[in-house]
Amino acid sequence: MRFEEKASGYHAHAAPQRRFAEALAAFAPFAPGDRVTELGAGTGFLTRALLAQGAVVDASDASPAMVAVGREAAPSATWSVQDAFGELFPCHNLATSGMLQWAPDPAAVLRRWRAAVHPGGRLLLGVPCEPGFRELRALAGEGPLHWRDEAQWLRLLRRGGWDVRGSAVLEHREAYPSALDFLRTLHESGVTGEPRLSVGEMRSLLREYARRFPSPFGGGVVATWAWLMVDAH
Numbered sequence: 408m409r410f411e412e413k414a415s416g417y418h419a420h421a422a423p424q425r426r427f428a429e430a431l432a433a434f435a436p437f438a439p440g441d442r443v444t445e446l447g448a449g450t451g452f453l454t455r456a457l458l459a460q461g462a463v464v465d466a467s468d469a470s471p472a473m474v475a476v477g478r479e480a481a482p483s484a485t486w487s488v489q490d491a492f493g494e495l496f497p498c499h500n501l502a503t504s505g506m507l508q509w510a511p512d513p514a515a516v517l518r519r520w521r522a523a524v525h526p527g528g529r530l531l532l533g534v535p536c537e538p539g540f541r542e543l544r545a546l547a548g549e550g551p552l553h554w555r556d557e558a559q560w561l562r563l564l565r566r567g568g569w570d571v572r573g574s575a576v577l578e579h580r581e582a583y584p585s586a587l588d589f590l591r592t593l594h595e596s597g598v599t600g601e602p603r604l605s606v607g608e609m610r611s612l613l614r615e616y617a618r619r620f621p622s623p624f625g626g627g628v629v630a631t632w633a634w635l636m637v638d639a640h
């Protein structure tokens with residue numbers, strides 16, 4: 408992932424992430440005045456949705472460049488640079504979207520988060536899950552992420568000491584003008600790492616993608632996005 412490098416482009420190239428953050432906030436809303444610590448806040452998509460509910464938001468991200476963009480986009484939150492996978496200060500509630508999937512040991516992170524949240528507080532969690540990007544993964548392999556389904560994520564949450572009160576998977580298919588446009592969008596939003604394919608391999612991937620996954624909505628290709636939303640206490 409290259410979020411630090413791509414922070415200025417993330418906001419413009421992350422429409423599915425923005426729509427998901429808004430859906431996540433609506434899935435288990437906070438009450439006006441609730442204090443929420445947001446981790447991996449990026450450029451502030453979820454931050455803005457939480458602020459619109461009247462929550463008081465402390466937003467943070469490991470990337471200083473993301474924090475700089477987020478501070479402009481959601482100035483009524485307080486912003487700081489913080490590694491969400493390390494120790495956290497005690498807090499009332501946690502919220503995070505699109506970040507926990509990058510943790511090498513999510514169960515350990517979830518345990519630390521549970522220890523940091525006051526009794527009675529909660530975690531609003533959004534993560535990509537199966538069958539997200541199934542088309543790309545069928546052609547290019549699994550990449551840097553370990554993809555989990557809903558049951559696997561819920562098991563990790565329970566192992567981390569969380570009581571899951573509600574969960575749902577949001578799955579949608581996005582159309583792109585071409586496979587190259589789809590990959591560019593991922594690249595420009597910082598989601599991809601160093602290119603692993605040669606030019607020839609990339610050409611053949613793009614050809615196969617267009618052949619096997621044409622858009623049913625017209626020209627171009629489709630990509631499946633899938634997200635898990637969890638309300639845990």
Ligand SMILES: C[S@@+](CC[C@H](N)C(=O)[O-])C[C@H]1O[C@@H](n2cnc3c(N)ncnc32)[C@H](O)[C@@H]1O
Pocket residue numbers: 410411421424425428446447448449450451452453467468469470473489490491492503504505506509
């Ligand atoms: C896909 S973006 C999601 C951003 C935002 N939550 C959203 O929904 O648009 C992932 C974010 O997680 C941040 N991130 C990754 N690892 C992190 C860590 N260990 N601690 C804090 N932030 C991290 C990245 O810098 C990036 O801003």
